[in-house]
Amino acid sequence: MWSIILICSITFALSPVFRCAIICVLCGALGKNGQGLLSVVVFTHLSEGPINNIISNFNLSAHIITCHLKLKEQMMTERIIMSTGPIEALLAEKFGKSTSKGRKLIHMLKSLVEPIGYDLSLSDEDKALAATIDNAEILQRRDAILNEKKESKLDLTNEYIRPIWEKLKSKASKLLTMRLHFQCSEVFDKGIKKCHDKFRDMKDKCYNILWYIPFINRAVCGKFDILQICQAAEKHAEAAKFCDEMMERVMGKMKSFDTDTENMQNVTDEVLDHLRVNMHYKAIEEPRLTRIYRLKQVVYRISQNFHIVKMIFSTIKHLLGCLFIFLLYTIFRNSIQMIRNYLNNIDFLNIFLTPYFWHIDKKREEAGEVFLRPLSKAERKINGLLKPFSPPTRAEIEASWQPLAKFFITLIVALLVLLVDNFFYSIIKEVSGTGFVADLIKDMINFDFDKTLNLTIPLEHCHVEPTSPDWSFSWKYVILPLTLMLLLQVVFGYFIKRITLFxxxxxxxxxxxxxxxxxxxxxxxxxxxxxxxxxxxxxxYQVERRILQREAIKEQSKLFAGTFIQTAIIEKLFATGKCLLCEMKYRKSVLVECPNFNCPATYCRTCFTEIHQQCYACLAEEGIVTSERTQFMPSEPSPNEAQRTESLSKSAEESQETSSIIVESTQEETQG
Structure with a gap:
């Protein structure tokens, strides 16, 4: 550890690049690059302060509720003991064995009654049985229609198939008799259906095999006639006759079938009612009592869940620490990249007019050389010139939208956590409001009971004060960093970058x-x-071809030209004029017009001063300036103006020589 600190100190003292990178990292942490770091700091303090407070208060509310429930359960137990007295022990001793035997008897009756109850109720099996019989009746009618024996078969059916259940009175006996009759008919009906299916398949296979012999396949395959072989109508009538005779014989032997069936149904219903009562006790009453006596397990689960939540937030805190280190690395990387661009690329953000720039211009002016003051609007716009403390540009404003969005997201999350913390504390501390929910919460939290039965049950240990929000911590570690984020990283982020650069x-x-x-x-x-x-x-060129006059005529022919709207509204709101020399647009009130009435030329004040307050278009028209003599000099120019005019022709060569000198000095500095 100390070796790393020593190496970094030596590197900081000897290497200007490393020293500059460290300082740029510190300044970059205040600008846009440090927004991620500050967001991580805010979220970390939110986790340590308000979120931990919310979890603590929630755990406290759960403890209050479970504590009240436990005391109510204890009071209920004591109340039952006081009300029953010695009778409970007597009943448990005398009737405990009989109760267990009674339950065994009920289970035995259940095993006996369940099959009978199934037979006495309508089931899915009965529906499937009815569907099978309906299909058999359809086959019977089809067979009777095709064989032209409809009337005879229907007469046989009406003669032999007579519903025997119509003679019975109770619904249970009718249902049982009908089911037995249908089960008997099902045996024959399934045989008829299987006969139809088998011989139909044989006929189809015969035609598929002998398809190339038309006459033979009709003679051979025609023998597999389903109507002649199966005879559904006759078989159905025989089955109905057989089942009816069998049911008549059975019912003849059982004289009291109707009464016995009804008594059996009554016994079944009574036993099932007892079973339902027993099952209600087993499924509802016993679990309810069990839940009452398991409050300790509930408390343990709540504490375990809160422990898991704390572990999750602890893991998130460590992840935020790793993210903090990564963001710090990105700031250092961006600082190194900016330093490299500054040293290797001489045009990197080289658009700002520093005091040293005007110092050079003043020295040239004093030496009688060509100087730049004042810079025209066209030069500033074309080269994008700015001052170090000038307002932000369009690109810098567009680049600040993303930090602004990040700031608002962080602000909303922080305010939401603080509001939840305060709201939850207010609910636990004092409940206000009307209605069922508010009254219930008041009763649960403010419940207090102290009554002596055979013991005293106080509630002091259930009344625990909640943890109030630490507003000083929130202002210091949440609100203040957010305010700094808004000012330094969103509003003045460009300003910190300029300070770092210059x-x-x-x-x-x-x-x-x-x-x-x-x-x-x-x-x-x-x-x-x-x-x-x-x-x-x-x-x-424009003067020689009379272009200025044609453009002036076009301007006069436009809409609202020369009217009050043009002079009082349009020219004052919009830049409708243009300098003839630099071609930049201005308001007409700012421009200087040519004194010659026939000349439409206008100039900005900077350009008009540069051409010695003489209209260059008029000079060109008079022939004073030509392609050989491009500039006009007054009769008695000032010394500075004369020297400036003489050096105009040499300025290009001087600028090229100076550029070569700068390139050489830059290479020497980079190598050094």
């Missing part, structure tokens, strides 16, 4: 910072010389 990295690598500033100055100077040369050539 004051920390630039302060450590000063030569590189000066080289970047000189490179930016040369790039702007070279761009201004070229842009002004092209602008003057463009103006001369």
């Amino acid at each position: 004051y920390i990295i630039g302060g450590i690598f000063r030569k590189r910072n000066k080289a970047r500033t000189i490179h930016l100055y040369n790039k702007l100077l070279f761009g201004r010389v070229n842009s002004r040369r092209l602008a003057r050539a463009r103006i001369r």
Whole structure:
């Protein structure tokens, strides 16, 4: 451990890159890159504070409820003992054996009664039996219709099949007799159905085998006629006659069948009622008493579940610690990448006008060389120039939407946890409201009972004060980090990045910072010389071809041109004018118009000062400026203006030479 600290200290003292990376990590933790770290810190403190408080209060409420239930169960037991007195022991001693024997007798009767009860009730087997008999009757009618024996067979059926259950009175005897008759008929009906199925399959197979001999297959396969072989109508009539005669013989021997069946059903219903009462006691009363006497097991399960919840939150806390280390590594990696871009790429975010930039410009102005002050709006827009403390750009605003969304998610989660903590504490501490739920919670929590039977049962150990929310902890470790996250990482995240780039990295690598500033100055100077040369050539071209006059005529022919709406509303709200030299749009009230009435040229104040307050279009039309003499000099120019004009032609060469010097100095610094 100490060896690692010693190595890091030596590296920090000797290596400027490592020193810069460490400082950038510290500053980056305050910016957008540190939002993940701060979110992890907030969630960790939420887990340690409000969430642990919620779990503790929930465990406390469960303890209060189970404690009251346990005391109620104890009081109920004592009340039963006091009310029964010695009778309970006497009944247990005298009637305990008879009760067990009675239960054995009931189980024996149940085994005897269940088959009879099944026969005396309608079941799925009866429905399947009725379906089989219906199919047999359909086959009988089909056979009678096809063999033209419908009337004769129906007469036989009416003669022999007579329902015997119509002579009985009770429903149970009718049901039992009908079932026996149907079971008898089912034997014959299944045989008829099987005959139909078998011979139909044989006939189909015969036709499939002898399909190539048309006449022979009809003669041979026609012998398998189902109607002639099975004779469903005749067999059905014979079965009905046989079953009816058998039932007549049985009923003739049993004279009191109707009365016996009814008595048997009454006994069955009575025994089943006793069984239902016994089962109700076994299934409902005994488990209810068992649940009363198992409160200790309930308390143990509740404590076990809370232990599992605590283990889960402890695991989440360790995972958040691992995530914190990973996010710290990402910040360090991004800082190293930014330092490499700063040292290796001279154009990396080199768009800011620092004080050293204007120091160079002032020195050039004092030396009589070409200088840049003031920068026009076109130059600022084309090169994207900014100040270190200027407002955020569009790209920086768009990049802040994601941190803003993360902040709101973290804020909502934190507020939700704090509200739940406070709400749960308020419920346990004091219940307010009306209605059944509020009254029930009041009775459960505020219940107090102290009565002497044969012992005293106080409730002081059940009344435990809940843990109140620690608002100082929440303000210090939740609300304050969220406020810092909003200010430093969402609103002013771009500002911290600029400070890191210009004051920390630039302060450590000063030569590189000066080289970047000189490179930016040369790039702007070279761009201004070229842009002004092209602008003057463009103006001369427009003057030669009368393009400015045609554009002025088009402007006058537009809608609302020259009206009050154009001058008072449109020109004050929108940038309708344009500088002829830099071609940037301005409001017409800001532009400087040419004194010549016939010239439509307009200039911004910066460009008009640069061309010595003379209209370049008028000078081109008069022939004062040409392609050979591109600039106009006043008759008595100031020394600075004369030197500036003389050095315009040399500015491109100077900028190229300076750029080569900067590249060489950058390579030497990188190697060093």
